[in-house]
């Protein structure tokens with residue numbers, strides 16, 4: 405039986421993970437589940453799965469969690485240390501599905517245990533890639549990518565022969581505004597931005613998909629995870645989201661991974677890896693899909709693509725600054741304080757006015773993250789309506 409901990413169990417990825425685990429109670433045993441403050445969902449999941457430990461990051465929500473779990477025998481906890489304790493629970497398999505750089509310390513705590521750590525939470529890898537990879541190497545933890553694109557590449561990329569890979573091609577749906585002009589995007593509402601054409605996801609990643617910053621973050625994530633030069637990672641718009649990414653080899657063979665736009669497929673791959681497990685998804689019906697389209701991305705209408713590429717090439721602290729500024733700007737957009745186009749403008753401004761030393765530890769990354777958030781927050785005030 406595989407023991408499992410889910411960091412971010414109440415979110416979109418966390419819920420998909422629970423769905424798979426609960427279908428096979430003889431195969432998986434839940435050790436710990438965490439949330440920020442969604443006590444109702446967390447307590448229900450902990451009771452259903454008979455988890456040992458349930459934790460809210462927001463300590464104000466701990467009394468409600470205690471009450472919801474009273475008499476169940478499930479231990480409860482609240483705050484950053486309790487989240488770290490859950491991440492350090494020694495589970496065989498830990499899902500990192502917290503949103504944003506808030507997931508960095510928990511993911512690092514899981515890596516210290518040396519088990520399998522599954523990365524859905526891409527922001528820590530963007531901000532602190534070198535630090536995370538060094539920790540995994542030191543502890544022997546196995547990192548598996550759950551992001552559908554990176555999971556697709558992982559399935560196609562022979563890591564023992566990286567010199568035989570010519571290119572990685574990351575596919576991108578293009579989001580809800582793929583065909584819109586910049587002028588049209590100026591008036592985008594929150595409701596339009598969070599309505600992804602193919603995927604059902606949390607609010608932050610949905611907005612990132614709409615600005616194409618999600619693909620920019622994934623570009624940096626791919627550069628962290630796979631041994632290939634940055635300029636050999638390309639992005640192609642593929643509106644149907646059926647091909648999740650491709651690996652092009654020196655002999656001209658291109659391997660692609662296809663599947664439904666449902667996170668349960670890549671999560672199941674990491675849950676069973678190196679084996680396979682059944683999922684409830686219907687077989688892919690290529691005849692019904694009919695056609696697969698491809699287009700070049702447009703970094704002029706979607707400047708986030710350019711900003712992420714520049715941050716990747718600049719290296720050092722730049723990806724952490726890009727990510728922190730983007731988190732602040734997206735949050736401001738979600739609160740209806742700024743317009744859609746201002747998200748990329750705030751990221752660009754913050755990236756251009758802050759140039760700290762290269763971070764070499766989690767604390768150094770978090771200090772840069774904090775400063776970039778202050779600078780981006782100031783810029784939000786300039787734009788705020």
Ligand SMILES: NC(=O)c1ccc[n+]([C@@H]2O[C@H](COP(=O)([O-])OP(=O)(O)OC[C@H]3O[C@@H](n4cnc5c(N)ncnc54)[C@H](OP(=O)(O)O)[C@@H]3O)[C@@H](O)[C@H]2O)c1
Pocket residue numbers: 411412413414415416417418438439440441442443461487500501502503504506524525526527550551552603604605606607608609667
């Ligand atoms: N959704 C997808 O299809 C998808 C695909 C690929 C990658 N990802 C990545 O996976 C991560 C999660 O995405 P999601 O769509 O599942 O997000 P989501 O639905 O917003 O869920 C986020 C989870 O993180 C928890 N959380 C939020 N703030 C926290 C904090 N400060 N400390 C601890 N926990 C916190 C939330 O708890 P509450 O519910 O209590 O707020 C929730 O459990 C993101 O990094 C995203 O980029 C998502």
